[in-house]
Amino acid sequence: MFKRRLRVTKEAFNYLCAKLAPFMQKKSTNFCKAVPIEDRVAIALTRLATGDGLLGLGNTYGCAKSTSCGIVLDFCKAIVKSGLRDMYIRWPSSSRLANIGARV
Numbered sequence: 551m552f553k554r555r556l557r558v559t560k561e562a563f564n565y566l567c568a569k570l571a572p573f574m575q576k577k578s579t580n581f582c583k584a585v586p587i588e589d590r591v592a593i594a595l596t597r598l599a600t601g602d603g604l605l606g607l608g609n610t611y612g613c614a615k616s617t618s619c620g621i622v623l624d625f626c627k628a629i630v631k632s633g634l635r636d637m638y639i640r641w642p643s644s645s646r647l648a649n650i651g652a653r654v
Contacts, residue, residue, distance in 0.1 A: 556592060557599040566634075567591050573628035574621075585613055585621065593618055594625030 553559055558566070567587050574591070576584040585593075589611050596602055596610075597618070604618040611618070629635050642650060 555600070556595040558595060563588075563591065563595070566595075569632050569634060570625070570628045573631050574624050585611070585617065589613075590621045591625065594622045597622045598625075 552563075556563060570591060571587045575587050576590075578584040593607050593611050593613075597604070597607055604615045604622075607618045608615045613621075
């Protein structure tokens, strides 16, 4: 169920949590309890993997729609800041991009 919902293994999920925690972790205040890093990563992965609505995600993880939206944005920014984007996403070269475009 875990892999089917989030589209990553438990090991990959734990790796992401560890790498992104410095960029995404929030502290609880007297007014609001922070969403744990595991829930933050799960919310973002679920949204990106399945396209589930933000309201449904908020209900599933016990936070507001606006909080879910902010978490997904934080996740995407953290992927860039942490360097994970450049490590795992390979953008095609200009010639490869032209070749791909010609086939479409």
